[in-house]
Amino acid sequence: MSADNGTLVQVRDLKKYFPIHKGALIQRHVGDIKAVDGVSFDIIKGETLGLVGETGSGKTTIGRTVLRLYEPTEGKVTLDGTDVFSLNPKELSQIRRRTAMIFQDPYASLNPRHTIGTIIAEPLEIHKVAKGKEKEERVTELLQMVGLNQFYVNRYPFEFSGGQRQRIGIARALALHPDLIVCDEPISSLDVSIQAQVVNLLEKLQKQLGLTYLFIAHDLSMVRHISDRMAVMYLGKIVELADRDEIYLRPVHPYTQALMSAVPVPDPDLAEQRQKIILEGDLPSPANPPKGCNFNTRCPFAKEICIEEEPEYREVKAEHFAACHFAEDFL
């Protein structure tokens, strides 16, 4: 995990805890939801890093904390060498121009009382980069980039379908020429045939504009399709990170193995051949994660050491990271 010149984002030991309070009048701090519990990874310029994990694994919290939409509990994030968490509000606003976010729900993320033109132009106004004719031209250009008719500028969000709204969200994200876009489940609320349209658009824009994506989703096959590398999260930690094919074909963490085998494949022959690993039980509570390796309660291979000692997140082979005591045995 060397910080060579190609690295755009560097995340080190990032933790984000949400405090749990009890008591009506005097609020006592009784514990923490450990949403993100010590993760480290890099995002390389121009790549798509896929972040997968189940509900409550902390993937969205990572995305938001990296952009400092949440203040971190601990850890360090650098964007192109700048320490994001040490910036004052003015500096933060400067660096935020280089990042953007696309949200899951295109119905909730667009203000229903604003026209499309206003929505897309908002970042331009906030950061005072364009006004008047220049602004209008930029909005037109953005609409064309995402495949929407430029005459839609004066329409309102309710006039658009889910897929079109997601395109509007993408246009807004692109407004300030960002380097990094955090895509938080951008396709999970869309129909299958529309998902492919949006994914193709994101890939085309990446090529055209040299964008870097942190792509967060729970749909493994789609994440694998769009990503260059993939990180798998479980209960606030990254358990494995590798090249998309490597992690799919040769996963070394038992959780990744189970997750990959659980993805339904749209092919009856393959579905028949595949050996599924069915995990027992549910995700433990992130307020009280198991001691040792936090996967030990569901792991089919768990041994004594897994209950006692937390496995180190390490490079088990070139560019392949995993946190399992027995990762090397699966190589």
Place this chain on the structure above:
Amino acid sequence: MINSMDQAEVLLEIKDLTTRFYTEEGVVYAVNGVSYTLKEGEILGVVGESGCGKSVHALSIMGLIPSPPGKIDKGEVLFDGRDLLKFNQSELRDIRGSQVAMVFQDPMTSLNPVYTVGFQITEVLSIHKGMNDKEARGVAGELLDKVGIPGAHDRLDDYPHQFSGGMRQRAMIAMALAGDPKLLIADEPTTALDVTIQAQIIDLVKRLQENLGMAVMWITHDLGVVAELAQNVNVMYAGYIVERGSVRDIFKATRHPYTLGLIGSLPRLDEAPGTELVAIPGLPPDLVDLPKGCPFVPRCMYAVEQCLEEMPPLEQTDGKDHTVACWRWEHVVGEVTADVR
């Protein structure tokens, strides 16, 4: 399994089912003349995107269409030879829960939060099986155990909020099984669940279907789930069944351009990096304003003049029991099908 299937008795026969919603914005043509049969012990997958009529058609079978604005305008739903559409409310209630059970997408809203899980299952048993409290409690515990809830008998007094999402869906399935149904209709039962939990539920339903021999209608938008679970598949679009066949026919000898498009929209496992998905252009049609001909025309690369004029009937293709509603099906052999898919 396919051979034994041929001899199985027909359990459900749907003829020309037509359901519409009469709203202020106009008539919504939700289900437009759907006909098919479901045999005893069969697992049927019903696939399609939002608004294709897959849920409405299932609710129509169960007599659960809110009316008004909904109305079943035409058709027959023959279950064991009797037309459910002619049943009155109390006859329907007898069938629902005992002969036909339904599991919905969101287990939190379909369980009553103020009653214990145990109570909600024993209720079914006392209504449909006439069991007394003690018997029913014993059976409810067994049912929860059967669907894989750990420490089942001790969890009967838990409330739904004490269960996780996967456990709630299991509890819903336990409740559905309580009446020994011949048909289980599952409407997107795993859509709200994570993949590892989804795998547990699919595995469970497969096992139950084998052991109990009930028929299952699994409604979903996820072609992957269908490929793993179903024997036969109905593909729906704009309220029509556009293609129907065995799971192998649907995936390996696809004959409808829409099915082909759906399959192409999914990432392939053996794809090379940088491969583009074959998306279907455009949007699904507005069900208030359906075009005269085939509703897929505006998005179809095979469309010709005739497609604009007239909706094609569901007709036999070259495959056995493989039917398709497309004037041009003989020309539909995408690169996608020729391949590993």
